[in-house]
Amino acid sequence: MISHEREIINSMSGPELIRLAKALSVPFTKRTIKRSVMEQSLYETLEKIRKTSDNELCELKTPAINILEMRKDFGRKVAVRNLKLEVNPGEIVGLVGPNGAGKTTTLRVLTGIIKPTNGTIIVNGHRMDKNPIEAKMKIGYIPERPTCYPSLKVREYLTFIARIYNVPRVDTLLRIREYVTRFQLDEFLNSYIGTLSKGNLQRTLLAGIFVRAPPFILALDEPIYGLDPRGAWSLKAHLKELKKQGSAILISTHILEVAEALCDRFYIMNDGDIVGMGTLDELKIQCPDTRNLEEVFLTLTGGIPEE
Amino acid sequence: MSVKTPTLVKNELKMLYNQFVRTITTPSMLGFYIITISGALFVSSIASTLFSLAPLFMPMAGLLESTIDQAAIFTAIGLLTLGSVGSGYFGVGPAEVLESPDEYIMMVSPVQPHQLFLGRYIRRIIRKFYYIFLGFIVVLPIIVQSGLVASGIMLAILAIIVFLEVNYFLGGICSIMKNKIDKRFKTRFRFLAFPIIIAAAYLPSLPVTTWHPIFQLGIPANQVSVILMQLTGIHSPGIDPITVFVFLLVSYFIGLLVLTNISDSDYYELFSTKMSKEEAEGSFSRRVRGQVDFSESRFTDPMIWIMLKDFWSKMRTPLQFWKYLYVIVGIALGIYLNLFQPLWLSPLPIPPQYTHSIIPAFMLIVILLTQMSSLTSLLAFVEEKDNIYLLRASPFRSKDIVLAKYLLSILEIGATSVPLYLFLLYFFRVPGSIYLLTLAAPMILVFAATGIMAGAYVPVFTNTPKNPPVPLAFSFPAINLVLGGIILWIASEFANSTMLVAVLPAFTLFTVLLFLSLSVRALKSYK
Numbered sequence: 001m002i003s004h005e006r007e008i009i010n011s012m013s014g015p016e017l018i019r020l021a022k023a024l025s026v027p028f029t030k031r032t033i034k035r036s037v038m039e040q041s042l043y044e045t046l047e048k049i050r051k052t053s054d055n056e057l058c059e060l061k062t063p064a065i066n067i068l069e070m071r072k073d074f075g076r077k078v079a080v081r082n083l084k085l086e087v088n089p090g091e092i093v094g095l096v097g098p099n100g101a102g103k104t105t106t107l108r109v110l111t112g113i114i115k116p117t118n119g120t121i122i123v124n125g126h127r128m129d130k131n132p133i134e135a136k137m138k139i140g141y142i143p144e145r146p147t148c149y150p151s152l153k154v155r156e157y158l159t160f161i162a163r164i165y166n167v168p169r170v171d172t173l174l175r176i177r178e179y180v181t182r183f184q185l186d187e188f189l190n191s192y193i194g195t196l197s198k199g200n201l202q203r204t205l206l207a208g209i210f211v212r213a214p215p216f217i218l219a220l221d222e223p224i225y226g227l228d229p230r231g232a233w234s235l236k237a238h239l240k241e242l243k244k245q246g247s248a249i250l251i252s253t254h255i256l257e258v259a260e261a262l263c264d265r266f267y268i269m270n271d272g273d274i275v276g277m278g279t280l281d282e283l284k285i286q287c288p289d290t291r292n293l294e295e296v297f298l299t300l301t302g303g304i305p306e307e
Numbered sequence: 308m309s310v311k312t313p314t315l316v317k318n319e320l321k322m323l324y325n326q327f328v329r330t331i332t333t334p335s336m337l338g339f340y341i342i343t344i345s346g347a348l349f350v351s352s353i354a355s356t357l358f359s360l361a362p363l364f365m366p367m368a369g370l371l372e373s374t375i376d377q378a379a380i381f382t383a384i385g386l387l388t389l390g391s392v393g394s395g396y397f398g399v400g401p402a403e404v405l406e407s408p409d410e411y412i413m414m415v416s417p418v419q420p421h422q423l424f425l426g427r428y429i430r431r432i433i434r435k436f437y438y439i440f441l442g443f444i445v446v447l448p449i450i451v452q453s454g455l456v457a458s459g460i461m462l463a464i465l466a467i468i469v470f471l472e473v474n475y476f477l478g479g480i481c482s483i484m485k486n487k488i489d490k491r492f493k494t495r496f497r498f499l500a501f502p503i504i505i506a507a508a509y510l511p512s513l514p515v516t517t518w519h520p521i522f523q524l525g526i527p528a529n530q531v532s533v534i535l536m537q538l539t540g541i542h543s544p545g546i547d548p549i550t551v552f553v554f555l556l557v558s559y560f561i562g563l564l565v566l567t568n569i570s571d572s573d574y575y576e577l578f579s580t581k582m583s584k585e586e587a588e589g590s591f592s593r594r595v596r597g598q599v600d601f602s603e604s605r606f607t608d609p610m611i612w613i614m615l616k617d618f619w620s621k622m623r624t625p626l627q628f629w630k631y632l633y634v635i636v637g638i639a640l641g642i643y644l645n646l647f648q649p650l651w652l653s654p655l656p657i658p659p660q661y662t663h664s665i666i667p668a669f670m671l672i673v674i675l676l677t678q679m680s681s682l683t684s685l686l687a688f689v690e691e692k693d694n695i696y697l698l699r700a701s702p703f704r705s706k707d708i709v710l711a712k713y714l715l716s717i718l719e720i721g722a723t724s725v726p727l728y729l730f731l732l733y734f735f736r737v738p739g740s741i742y743l744l745t746l747a748a749p750m751i752l753v754f755a756a757t758g759i760m761a762g763a764y765v766p767v768f769t770n771t772p773k774n775p776p777v778p779l780a781f782s783f784p785a786i787n788l789v790l791g792g793i794i795l796w797i798a799s800e801f802a803n804s805t806m807l808v809a810v811l812p813a814f815t816l817f818t819v820l821l822f823l824s825l826s827v828r829a830l831k832s833y834k
């Protein structure tokens with residue numbers, strides 16, 4: 001953990017180092033200073049702080065996401081019917097289903113954007129209808145169609161998000177550097193979000209989630225779609241890492257190979273209903289004569305078409 | 308644990324500042340701004356010469372005072388509150404200030420709904436003041452020339468703006484009330500709430516109450532009425548307008564605080580429904596687009612097809628229906644007035660010594676009315692939103708797209724301005740007005756073309772074609788006013804020569820072709 005932070009400090013640009021020094025209130029009396037000296041003193045101060053403050057990772061409640069008998073109607077149309085869904089910390093769960101099955105609706109209800117017609121949403125032990133602020137504190141959401149404030153710069157957006165989620169200044173600076181490197185956003189840090197390409201916008205939103213303190217409860221709606229192979233790869237790697245650290249992740253996707261490689265369990269939705277759930281092995285037992293997730297999916301959502 | 312509202316406000320200010328910086332560092336945007344301001348200044352300095360006619364308007368104040376009584380003024384201004392309460396009841400209330408990214412970023416984050424509203428609202432009000440400031444600079448020549456008291460005009464404008472904001476709050480409060488009532492009660496009696504609210508909103512503006520000073524000073528609509536009456540000197544009640552303005556400000560802050568306090572997460576849902584409705588409409592028109600087969604008769608049909616598509620997709624919006632209704636009723640009424648000249652509605656009396664110097668005023672009004680109706684042409688491309696890229700990618704020639712938009716705009720502008728012209732003819736008896744009015748035809752042709760051009764440039768400047776950049780929207784009327792002025796100048800310069808029949812059409816044709824070809828160029832330069 002500590003050596004990890006040292007690496008981040010080493011990769012910081014000059015102005016970033018100065019910002020960090022201010023945040024750590026490290027005094028510099030000379031007009032010029034050698035980079036290595038500065039890095040060293042920043043690093044030592046940081047180490048001191050980390051030792052004195054009890055830097056324990058808070059843990060998520062089990063289950064981290066708990067949806068009970070949820071139903072959502074849009075007028076006469078039933079978008080989701082009696083959904084029961086749980087995601088535990090340290091788990092990646094896939095929500096798969098054909099177009100219009102109700103995946104996006106489920107995620108929007110889960111994140112508190114819209115209210116369910118019936119049922120209860122409990123996130124990290126807090127009910128969404130009673131304590132929305134506490135429930136939302138840990139949620140990270142990537143929407144189906146990413147949008148963001150066009151007249152903010154990427155760095156401004158990330159700093160703003162960190163403020164909203166009460167991230168200390170020092171951590172904000174370190175994490176922005178870390179995730180900007182990870183998602184290759186370096187050259188866009190000072191561009192307006194309105195000028196970013198779709199994939200880079202997606203990366204910015206992802207970085208916006210990760211400037212907060214782990215562990216997370218993630219609701220990702222088609223997060224891979226729109227990323228290039230390298231971006232997709234680093235996201236997948238990062239999700240696996242987060243899982244190890246105890247995050248709870250719910251992914252909605254059509255890309256079954258990705259789902260199969262990434263997820264521990266699946267919920268298969270069709271027309272508002274859950275038509276299958278469990279690990280891949282359990283699903284294969286449920287549907288005999290199937291070899292992979294694709295075949296299970298097709299069987300449960302209308303049958304495998306004849307060749 | 309809790310997020311502080313100043314953080315949100317600071318972010319809003321940052322966004323405003325960035326927008327401003329982006330505008331003044333983008334040469335083309337800056338260009339449009341300069342066109343706007345210098346054009347508008349030019350026009351307003353021309354207009355200011357009209358104020359040598361000021362004596363004409365003096366008797367009008369007296370005339371108004373003798374025909375309208377004080378109670379009628381209160382009742383009329385109260386209608387504004389009534390309107391916004393009525394439409395607010397069915398509107399989205401606080402959700403009006405949200406933007407689409409809010410749904411995915413702010414609604415998901417641990418921010419209280421009222422904080423989000425407050426942050427967004429503050430940005431909106433700052434923007435408003437910025438535009439008012441620009442507008443004030445532009446009309447400065449008129450104010451100076453006319454010898455009116457600048458501070459009085461400022462106060463009147465401020466009072467009206469604050470009053471409109473108060474109305475917005477009232478509408479928002481009603482919208483939240485409606486939601487609460489709909490949730491709590493399922494019986495049919497809940498529909499009674501609407502007439503009750505409407506009655507409660509309008510009662511304080513009726514003569515039964517407005518005679519009492521407490522109601523005059525305590526109700527926002529009446530406060531504005533008092534300020535305006537005092538400033539114009541019509542039925543001046545003899546109360547210091549500044550004092551009343553302070554009362555109005557108190558109403559404003561009460562409204563803001565009430566609306567902020569009762570904003571809860573229900574308005575998130577309203578916003579999200581509104582957004583998905585918008586998206587649904589978009590996907591519908593896309594489907595329509597997909598079903599049309601262009602393989603046959605590709606060269607003549609696309610234009611007509613785009614026009615039909617635009618016509619029908621416009622018809623789907625409720626506003627359009629009312630617009631056509633207004634056109635039909637307006638034309639009928641206008642013809643009736645001009646033919647039968649009813650006694651109960653008499654034209655404005657114009658003293659004989661002014662009949663000739665009134666002509667420029669008449670023409671200026673023609674330009675302004677035409678400009679007002681030609682806003683539709685600016686929206687012709689903007690209304691396509693993101694579909695504009697689809698349209699661009701479809702097998703149409705850019706020329707056809709532009710021409711289709713242009714022709715439909717001309718029809719629309721023509722239809723909406725005819726009733727206005729008819730009213731103008733009736734109320735403003737100027738010698739030879741019928742002949743003067745023929746100049747409206749070249750204006751419509753030219754204004755539609757500038758509108759199309761400005762609209763076509765929107766996606767060049769921004770990649771959110773939904774919101775036209777402000778300088779573009781503002782430069783459009785400025786360009787038009789100048790062009791309208793040129794048309795007038797040509798008409799008066801060649802008035803006595805047969806050259807007119809050659810010069811005016813030539814100028815019209817030249818400007819129209821110029822702007823349309825610029826639009827085609829804009830369309831071709833989309834990324």
Ligand SMILES: Nc1ncnc2c1ncn2[C@@H]1O[C@H](COP(=O)(O)OP(=O)(O)OP(=O)(O)O)[C@@H](O)[C@H]1O
Nearest residue numbers: 074077079098099100101102103104105106580583
């Ligand atoms: N605001 C809304 N109003 C009316 N119907 C809606 C609304 N939002 C979603 N629906 C309907 O609810 C159903 C589920 O939609 P949802 O977006 O959740 O599907 P999805 O599983 O995410 O599909 P996709 O894979 O295409 O993204 C659809 O039939 C959709 O038409």
Ligand SMILES: [Mg+2]
Nearest residue numbers: 103104105144
């Ligand atoms: Mg979806």
